[in-house]
Amino acid sequence: MGLSYFIVVIFFPFSLAMCIKIVQEYERAVIFRLGRVLPGGAKGPGMFFILPCLDDFKKVDLRTVANDVPPQEILTKDSVTVAVDAVIYSSIYDPTMSVINVENADASTRLLAATTLRNVLGTKNMSEILSDRDSIAHQMKALLDQATDPWGIRVERVEIKDVRLPMQLQRAMAAEAEASREARAKVIAAEGEQHASLALKEAADIMASSPAAIQLRYLQTLSTIASEKNSTIIFPLPIDMLAAFGKK
Numbered sequence: 001m002g003l004s005y006f007i008v009v010i011f012f013p014f015s016l017a018m019c020i021k022i023v024q025e026y027e028r029a030v031i032f033r034l035g036r037v038l039p040g041g042a043k044g045p046g047m048f049f050i051l052p053c054l055d056d057f058k059k060v061d062l063r064t065v066a067n068d069v070p071p072q073e074i075l076t077k078d079s080v081t082v083a084v085d086a087v088i089y090s091s092i093y094d095p096t097m098s099v100i101n102v103e104n105a106d107a108s109t110r111l112l113a114a115t116t117l118r119n120v121l122g123t124k125n126m127s128e129i130l131s132d133r134d135s136i137a138h139q140m141k142a143l144l145d146q147a148t149d150p151w152g153i154r155v156e157r158v159e160i161k162d163v164r165l166p167m168q169l170q171r172a173m174a175a176e177a178e179a180s181r182e183a184r185a186k187v188i189a190a191e192g193e194q195h196a197s198l199a200l201k202e203a204a205d206i207m208a209s210s211p212a213a214i215q216l217r218y219l220q221t222l223s224t225i226a227s228e229k230n231s232t233i234i235f236p237l238p239i240d241m242l243a244a245f246g247k248k
Contacts, residue, residue: 004051018052023059028095031057042095060095064156067110071164072118080126083164086137088113088144089157097152105153109144113158116143126165133160 023029028042033055042060050057071085090109092098098105120140121129129136137158144155207213 004054007052019049020047021050021057022047026061026063028060028062029057030060030095030099031055037096037100058099060092060098062092062095064089064091065106067106067113069110069113069117071162072114072121074118074121076121076126076129077123078125081166082121082126082129084117084121084129085161086113086117086140087159087161088155089159090144090148090153090155092152093154094152097150102151105151108151109148109153109155112147113140113144116140116147129163133163136160 021029023044023046025045028044029048030042031038031048031050033051038055043057067088067090069086069088071083073081073083075081088109092105102108117140120136120143124132124136137160141155141158144158148155207217
């Protein structure tokens with residue numbers, strides 16, 4: 001150390017170019033002196049001083065990094081093969097731990113996210129993967145945050161980007177959904193026919209109790225037909241007259 005200070009003094013002010021370093025607001029510098037981390041933690045932001053030939057430093061970016069998890073072929077709990085990819089947002093909160101505890105923080109986080117994605121989705125059914133993405137993302141975030149804590153990394157957010165199903169399974173699901181819609185349409189139509197028949201029965205009962213109501217209904221029907229300017233008008237024949245001819 002004395003020799004390093006002597007070199008700095010001898011070559012002053014040219015030695016300042018090698019001794020003074022600057023890091024940005026979003027960066028920190030972890031300084032190693034003779035292979036050991038200096039006490040006091042990471043330096044920055046701004047200027048800091050190092051000794052030539054003795055000190056070495058590594059810059060650490062504290063900004064949030066988005067890591068894409070490559071598509072993973074996963075066999076679900078109900079034996080369906082799906083391809084799922086995700087994105088993970090993480091940041092470094094302890095620069096010293098991220099340098100001395102793991103070789104490459106970003107690559108390690110990405111590989112850990114891929115294995116965690118496979119492990120979590122392997123315990124889910126296909127319907128749960130398609131409908132409960134938020135709960136799966138929260139579960140993955142908790143597992144990743146716990147695993148990356150010794151590395152000085154904080155997992156801020158996990159998002160499931162896409163779930164791709166086999167084409168044959170997509171056709172089967174589409175056919176099932178179409179059949180279900182047709183069945184519901186038939187049920188609704190049958191219920192409508194039932195309600196209409198009940199309404200017609202009530203109207204027939206009311207008209208049967210009053211012959212004048214039937215005549216008024218006849219006249220209303222004739223008025224409706226005449227308003228359409230038809231050339232042919234059919235007059236309804238009372239059934240009582242036909243019944244009298246049948247008795248003879």
